[in-house]
Amino acid sequence: MRSLDLHPIFRNNRDIDQAVRSFVFNAHSSGETVAEIITGKGSQRLMTHVLAYLGQRHMRRFYRQVKKDPANAGRIVIHFT
Numbered sequence: 001m002r003s004l005d006l007h008p009i010f011r012n013n014r015d016i017d018q019a020v021r022s023f024v025f026n027a028h029s030s031g032e033t034v035a036e037i038i039t040g041k042g043s044q045r046l047m048t049h050v051l052a053y054l055g056q057r058h059m060r061r062f063y064r065q066v067k068k069d070p071a072n073a074g075r076i077v078i079h080f081t
Contacts, residue, residue, distance in 0.1 A: 002027045002035040010039075010046050017053055024054070028062045028080055041074040050076060 004023040009015045020037065027035040039047040047068070053059065054066050054076075062080070069075035 002030075002032050003038065004036070005038045006046060006050070007038070007040055013049065016046070016049065020050055020053055021059070024059060024062050024078065027078070033080055035078045035080070036069075037076040037078065039074055039076060044073075047074070047076065054078070 002023070004019060006016060006019065009019060023035070023037070037050060039050055051066065051068075054063075063078050064081045065079040067077055067079075069077050
Protein backbone atom coordinates (compact mmCIF):
# COMPACT_ATOMS: atom_id res chain seq x y z
CA MET A 1 0.00 0.00 0.00
CA ARG A 2 1.33 3.41 -0.95
CA SER A 3 1.46 6.09 1.69
CA LEU A 4 1.80 9.89 1.65
CA ASP A 5 2.72 11.69 4.87
CA LEU A 6 1.74 15.37 4.71
CA HIS A 7 3.38 16.39 8.00
CA PRO A 8 6.46 17.99 6.36
CA ILE A 9 4.39 20.25 4.05
CA PHE A 10 1.26 21.00 6.06
CA ARG A 11 1.64 24.80 6.00
CA ASN A 12 1.42 25.49 2.28
CA ASN A 13 -1.90 24.67 0.55
CA ARG A 14 -0.40 24.77 -2.94
CA ASP A 15 2.29 22.25 -1.97
CA ILE A 16 -0.32 20.05 -0.28
CA ASP A 17 -2.55 20.05 -3.36
CA GLN A 18 0.38 19.29 -5.65
CA ALA A 19 1.60 16.43 -3.42
CA VAL A 20 -1.89 14.89 -3.16
CA ARG A 21 -2.53 15.23 -6.92
CA SER A 22 0.80 13.64 -7.81
CA PHE A 23 0.34 10.88 -5.24
CA VAL A 24 -3.16 9.97 -6.45
CA PHE A 25 -2.16 10.04 -10.13
CA ASN A 26 0.88 7.82 -9.49
CA ALA A 27 -1.00 5.36 -7.30
CA HIS A 28 -3.83 5.11 -9.83
CA SER A 29 -1.54 4.65 -12.83
CA SER A 30 0.55 2.00 -11.07
CA GLY A 31 -2.52 -0.15 -10.42
CA GLU A 32 -2.70 0.25 -6.64
CA THR A 33 -6.01 -0.83 -5.12
CA VAL A 34 -5.62 1.04 -1.81
CA ALA A 35 -3.48 3.97 -0.69
CA GLU A 36 -3.32 6.15 2.41
CA ILE A 37 -2.71 9.80 3.14
CA ILE A 38 -1.50 10.65 6.63
CA THR A 39 -2.69 14.07 7.77
CA GLY A 40 -2.20 13.68 11.50
CA LYS A 41 -4.82 14.11 14.20
CA GLY A 42 -4.25 17.74 15.25
CA SER A 43 -7.05 20.23 14.60
CA GLN A 44 -8.29 18.32 11.50
CA ARG A 45 -7.86 21.41 9.27
CA LEU A 46 -5.40 19.54 7.08
CA MET A 47 -7.73 16.54 6.78
CA THR A 48 -10.63 18.83 5.89
CA HIS A 49 -8.53 20.53 3.20
CA VAL A 50 -7.36 17.22 1.70
CA LEU A 51 -10.86 15.73 1.69
CA ALA A 52 -12.21 18.87 -0.03
CA TYR A 53 -9.45 18.68 -2.63
CA LEU A 54 -10.09 14.97 -3.26
CA GLY A 55 -13.80 15.76 -3.66
CA GLN A 56 -13.19 17.99 -6.67
CA ARG A 57 -14.43 16.64 -9.99
CA HIS A 58 -10.99 16.31 -11.60
CA MET A 59 -9.82 14.14 -8.68
CA ARG A 60 -12.93 12.00 -8.16
CA ARG A 61 -12.51 10.23 -11.48
CA PHE A 62 -9.33 8.50 -10.28
CA TYR A 63 -10.72 6.65 -7.27
CA ARG A 64 -13.77 4.68 -6.23
CA GLN A 65 -14.00 5.68 -2.57
CA VAL A 66 -12.30 7.96 -0.04
CA LYS A 67 -12.91 7.61 3.67
CA LYS A 68 -11.47 8.56 7.01
CA ASP A 69 -9.93 5.62 8.79
CA PRO A 70 -12.25 4.85 11.75
CA ALA A 71 -9.34 3.37 13.71
CA ASN A 72 -7.00 6.34 13.09
CA ALA A 73 -8.38 9.89 13.01
CA GLY A 74 -5.28 11.16 11.20
CA ARG A 75 -5.48 8.89 8.16
CA ILE A 76 -7.41 8.96 4.87
CA VAL A 77 -7.84 5.71 2.93
CA ILE A 78 -8.33 5.85 -0.85
CA HIS A 79 -9.78 2.88 -2.77
CA PHE A 80 -9.07 2.88 -6.49
CA THR A 81 -11.20 1.31 -9.23
